[in-house]
Amino acid sequence: MSSGRISTTPTSRQTAVPKAVGGGKEKLNKVVLAYSGGLDTSVIVRWLRENYGCEVVCFTADVGQGEMELEGLEKKAKENGGSQLIVKDLKEEFVKDFIYPCLRAGAIYERKYLLGTSMARPCIAKAMVDVARQVGADAVAHGCTGKGNDQVRFELTFFALDPELKVVAPWREWDITGREDAIEFAKKHNIPVPVTKKSIYSRDRNLFHLSHEGDRLEDPANEPEEGMYMMTVNPVDAPNQPEYLDIGIAKGIPVSINGKELSPASLLSELNAIGGKHGIGRIDMVENRLVGMKSRGVYETPGGTIMCYAVRELESLTLDRETMQVKDTFALKYADLVYSGRWYDPLRESIDAFMEKITEKTTGSVRVKLYKGSVTVASRTSPYSLYREDISSFENGQIYNQGDAEGFIRLYGLPTRVRAMLEKGI
Incomplete structure (x- = not known):
């Protein structure tokens, strides 16, 4: 398998006027394709060469999908x-x-989704742009369908x-309408695809x-089959x-487990x-896709769920009420921006700067406690805790x-009292 090391010497792009090739499409010189080795991308390699007359550089991003999915890819890409x-x-x-900024922001889409795929796409696309520059490609290609969110991301x-x-x-251009058509295309062109x-x-x-969609999940009335799950x-x-588990957190970011500091991926x-x-x-969940339709998906996010829960629990010590409310409000917008593919939007970047600032003291x-599918908190500690036992105690203190609460309540409740007096004619 290729190590991914490629020349960093800038290569000027071809500036010749594109010529039309098969089907009236303009000619491309070199295309970087987001390649997984599955049916769709295997077919796309051959389709790009036939329809655009171009060299196809296959690019695979290792974002933790597992060694099995990476095994034998180089041989397969060249065979395709x-x-x-x-x-x-x-x-x-x-x-x-990508993950840590979303985690720090508390970004959750439609009450449940922790944005696993949404965060990965801009990470992969950024690397594709880098590769395109390095190999002198004039185009990039992906295998996303015209019905999904990933094309936008x-x-x-x-x-x-x-x-x-x-x-x-x-998928927005060819006459292949589904998996069966793609399989037939592969057979016709002697493309080896194990499907x-x-x-x-x-x-x-x-x-x-790990996300699961399609098959029996397309009917929201069907309970997921237990054999479908792979991570949990x-x-x-x-x-x-x-x-x-003791989760150590620094400035809103997890840094250790049981006192052992680890790299983000580890x-x-x-x-x-x-x-x-x-x-x-x-x-x-049944979610609202960016393109307008609803879709049903099942997600497994074990580590992310634990991290998200731990950070929010620590914030209960380190953020005051007004700050927490504003943060939660911005978190909704942040999640929407990420889900919608607007990672490099100035608005997301600006909200991210806000999140970084207000979590400076979220350290501790x-x-x-993990038990049969649930995460609960056992303890929280922080050197920047706003919780004071001497103040919160039921005992009076300095x-x-x-007794001061009486005046506060009278002033705080004045609008309520005036409204009631008006209704009673007082």
Whole structure:
């Protein structure tokens, strides 16, 4: 497999006027394709060469989808017609620069979704733009369908980082209408793809989560089959004894487990293993896609669920009421921007600066209890805690005199009292 090391010497793009090729399409010289080795991208390699007369550079981003999905990809890409395969390990960048900002912001889409796929797409697309510049490509291509969110996430990133790159989206151009057509195309062109016509789940896996869509899940009335899950055990079968973890947090970002400092990707990997063992992080939701339709998805996010819970619990100590309310309000918009592919939008970047500032004191440790699918808090500590036992105690103290509450209530409740007096004619 290619190590992903490629020349960093800038290569000037071809400036010749594009010529029309098959079907009246303009000629492209070199295209960087987001390549997974599955049916769609295997077919796309050959389709791009036939319809655009171009060299196809296959690009695979390792965002933690697992070694099995990366095995044998270089051989497969070249058999499909790619000139080369470039693989880049983006796991640490993915967690540090994409997952952690969302986690710090408390970004959750439509009450449940922790944005696993939404965060990965701009990370991958950014790397594709870098590769396109390095190999002198004049276009990029992806295998997203015209019905999904991912096409928007990829292309908005391309637009933001290099608006001169042409974008090819075969699913919006070709006459292939589904998996069976794609399989027939592969057979006709002797493209080796290990797939059958049997209906299967559509999955997306990365270090943060695993999503499941399609097949029996397309009917929201169907309960997910237990055999579908891959990252988490059935909570019923999880250990009968709870497990406690101390999550160390610095400025709103997890940094350690049980006192052991870990890199972002290593920390998430360890939490995935522990959380998965306890059946943590399963959600089943019907969400509103950006393109207007509803879709049903099941997600497994064990480590991310634990991290999200721990950070929010620590914030209960370090954020005052007004700040927390504003943060939660901005978190909704932040999640919407990320879901909609607007990672490089100035608004998201501005909200991110706000989140970074107000979480400067969100430092400390949270002990969580994992038990049969649930995460609960056991303890929270922070050197910047706004909680004062001497103030919160039921006993009177020098800082808070309970007698002062009478005047506060009379002033705070004045509008309510005046309204009642008006209604009673007083």
